[in-house]
Amino acid sequence: MRLWVSVALVVLASAANAEVLLSEDEIEQTLSFGPWPPSLQPDPSNRVSNDASAIALGAALFNDPLLSVDGAFACASCHDPEQAFTTTEARALGRVLLDRNTPSLRNLAGLRWYGWGGKSDNLWAASLHPIIADEEMAHSKESLKAAISDSPYINDFEKTFGEIQKQDPELVLVNTAKALSAFLETIITEATQFDGFRDALERGDFVEAANYPEAAQRGLQLFLGRGNCVFCHNGPRFSNNEFHDAGVPYFLNEAEVDEGRFGGLNILLSSEFTLDGDWSDDPDKQGAWAVRGVRRSHSDFGMFRTPSLRGVAETAPYMHNGNFIDLEAVIRHYSEIDIERLHADGEDILAKLSLSEQEIADLISFLVTLSSKP
């Protein structure tokens, strides 16, 4: 009994001593990571965006192996809803071992670029590529049309997109991808412990904000300050959605490299499925400015898109090739980074941080609070 009283007193004392460690400047920066969830508008390039029937169709197709030519696997096989819409393998396993880590499919609505190399500027194009990629679901446009026509989904498909036999196989492919996209737009992570802290700061409720663990606050201070993480991981999604060289090796083997953004731009700029193309349903071509104006650089080689950190604790392993098994490994990479591995003529934003063990633990404590399921 005496022990329990002592423990209770210690807890009370800790609560009384809890405080907001952030400076005024750090609080202002912290507010820029919200509010969450963001206010999102339907995708104007996808006429079935936010359409309930299309969302239901997309959800059904996402979970059905019908979308692979031989019924071998579904979208959900690699983007497992029970595992934050990814899997725990370092590199995705399609028909062969693929080159990259499976990205989580959460919080994708409204991004400027999709995929590690940014080969798509919209979510329906990003949904379309795996269906026809030989190493993934391997459908042809014709085999997909036949599969949809003969499937239990034909009535729902025709209710949303019209009679399938009047549609060119390429239109069936695009419509299928737009149904998938309508579903994927609905996958949004919940507000987290960090969001509670951030919102309390915005309200000026420092008593409530002080409940946020001090270790996480110290980690946030590092994130904003000496760690320079905020250079790329900024905004409510904790990503600037641009492309960077993080010093992670991009050699696939002795003879091949992952071209990263360089390869992504090659595909993007030759694609008919961009926001500037005829398959967009938006007559105003909103968002097409990016594909029209994106610049190419030889330093694009081996650069990859900044991943969102929302829910990051649930999506190990990390980086474009799943090189790091957990968050500690990622932080140690940046702490001990060999800048000789970076592009000599690339951006100058990374430096060896030489973090202490306490600092590494604090950063992990912060990152864990970006998940609703730590």
Added chain:
Amino acid sequence: MTRWAFWFLISSGPVVACEAVGQRAASDVEDAPEVYVSSEVVPLAQPFSILIEVCNETPVSEILVDAIMPAHQHGLNYTPKVTALDEGKFRIDDLLFHMPGLWELQVDVDFNGKLVSYTSEIALR
């Protein structure tokens, strides 16, 4: 909404009747005509627009606009779209600053074959 601020160096130059608003851009060229940059807000990692006005007796029909982050040794990932308005005014769209920190906006103006460069520093939080 990200707060922003322009800092600029004062350069002397001939005064031309000009009702420009915004911050005056700096130039190393002595007596360079005045150039002003104005914008309501500069968001982080999202596209935005600015207005540039060149105060010169002879109207200028074309300018070039770019930006760099000197400390990070990188520039813009997208080419800004420049649209000439009237009387030396230009609208610049599709600017995107993808990192917080100090950006240097660069404006090159062709005055009858003489190229004059201007800069404005933009601190982005």
